[in-house]
Amino acid sequence: MNLALAAAGTSVRTAAALSPRWGAAVAMPLFGHVAKPRPVHADDEATMLRARLGTVRIPGIARRGVDVDTYEWGHGPRTVVLSHGWNGRASQFSLLVRELVAEGYRVVSFDAPAHGASGGRRTYLVDWLGVFAALQERHGAFEAMIGHSFGGLATLVGVAGGVDAARVATIAAPADADLLLSQFQGILGYPDTVAASMRELFASRYFPGEPDPFAWLSTVRRPLPAGVPLLAVHDHGDRVVPFDEAGRIVAANPGSEMLATTGLGHNRILTDDAVLDAVLEHVRASRAVATRGLAAEVAPVEVGPVEEFSAVAA
Structure with a gap:
């Protein structure tokens, strides 16, 4: 794990010690962050x-x-x-x-x-x-x-x-998408309580109004x-x-x-x-080769x- 990820994981876990929702709030912007584009x-x-x-x-x-x-x-x-x-x-x-x-x-x-x-x-x-x-x-x-x-x-x-x-x-x-969230949790090392809050925050932010985005x-x-x-x-x-x-x-x-x-x-x-x-x-x-149904x-x-x-x- 590089220093940036280690620091990110520490920040999320520190916030999670106060509240799982706070931990999720710190982790969420990191989830959608993309590294510098490859040439x-x-x-x-x-x-x-x-x-x-x-x-x-x-x-x-x-x-x-x-x-x-x-x-x-x-x-x-x-x-x-x-x-x-x-x-x-x-x-x-x-x-x-x-x-x-x-x-x-x-x-x-x-x-x-x-x-x-x-x-x-x-x-x-x-x-x-x-x-x-x-x-x-x-x-x-x-x-x-x-x-x-x-x-x-x-x-x-x-x-x-x-x-x-x-x-x-x-x-x-x-x-x-469940695999992606599980892998993200593994990288940052936050507890399952934060993972549950992350799922809720993920659903409300990216798929507002969708009753079960993880099925979708x-x-x-x-x-x-x-x-x-x-x-x-x-x-x-x-x-x-x-x-x-x-x-x-x-x-x-x-x-x-x-x-x-x-x-x-x-x-x-x-x-x-x-x-x-x-x-x-x-x-x-x-x-025409595909047989419908x-x-x-x-x-x-x-x-x-x-x-x-x-x-x-x-």
């Missing part, structure tokens, strides 16, 4: 320079309005949306962007508030949902949505909540609509989002497919050839010595 990797610069730049205006977590930087490649009516994770940025998808454009897709991505080139220092999942809504208004129904990590959770929540996407793929995604933010409790095919990719050794989260996701979505990898971790998985091939094949499948049976496919591909049907 664009040299290997990704050429792809980002070819992007058509734009912005979308979303309400933002403070509901004051936020401009979000967007990137677009390719042309045509078949739009694929790529959503990066926490502390990520659109440039992480550069290899996948090139593959999708070569297949004739219009590819759209963005830097969420406080990420990449977009301004701000704080954000949460509601901002991803705001971006999806703005992009849907601009481009219409999506051929597919692909999300990495936190962006994968946002994608699942968005499509379950009404975003029109024919297919979904997640890479290293958590199954619900869970693909386990609120899966994708029937007939929306899902591919969940995850690495056995992921140290950021546990591998078991992928199992929870596919178990909650009958007929979904799972690609399990070994040795790729949380971020390198985005550049692996077998992963890119599997995601591209999933996107290429026609809307029925689980699709998919035979296991061998994709290499360190990967295993399986279908999970409830």
Whole structure:
């Protein structure tokens, strides 16, 4: 743990000794805080320079309005949306962007508030949902949505909540927001009484009026609509989002497919050839192939010595 996190944990625990609500009040701004944006990797610069730049205006977590930087490649009516994770940025998808454009897709991505080139220092999942809504208004129904990590959770929540996407793929995604709050508690080391107050404060601040936002933010409790095919990719050794989260996701979505990898971790998985091939094949499948309301049976496919591909049907 670095010194900043250690100091933050001490502050939260000190406030918690006086009152769990005070501890939660100190912790809450830290929960939505984003580290300084990572730079664009040299290997990704050429792809980002070819992007058509734009912005979308979303309400933002403070509901004051936020401009979000967007990137677009390719042309045509078949739009694929790529959503990066926490502390990520659109440039992480550069290899996948090139593959999708070569297949004739219009590819759209963005830097969420406080990420990449977009301004701000704080954000949460509601901002991803705001971006999806703005992009849907601009481009219409999506051929597919692909999300990495936190962006994968946002994608699942968005499509379950009404975003029109024919297919979904997640890479290293958590199954619900509960994991994020539990991990945050583990990092700062505050007691369960503060955790309970954090849940209450989280619900009232980010989802006012929602009776049970944690059900709404869970693909386990609120899966994708029937007939929306899902591919969940995850690495056995992921140290950021546990591998078991992928199992929870596919178990909650009958007929979904799972690609399990070994040795790729949380971020390198985005550049692996077998992963890119599997995601591209999933996107290429026609809307007509999906059987509305029925689980699709998919035979296991061998994709290499360190990967295993399986279908999970409830």
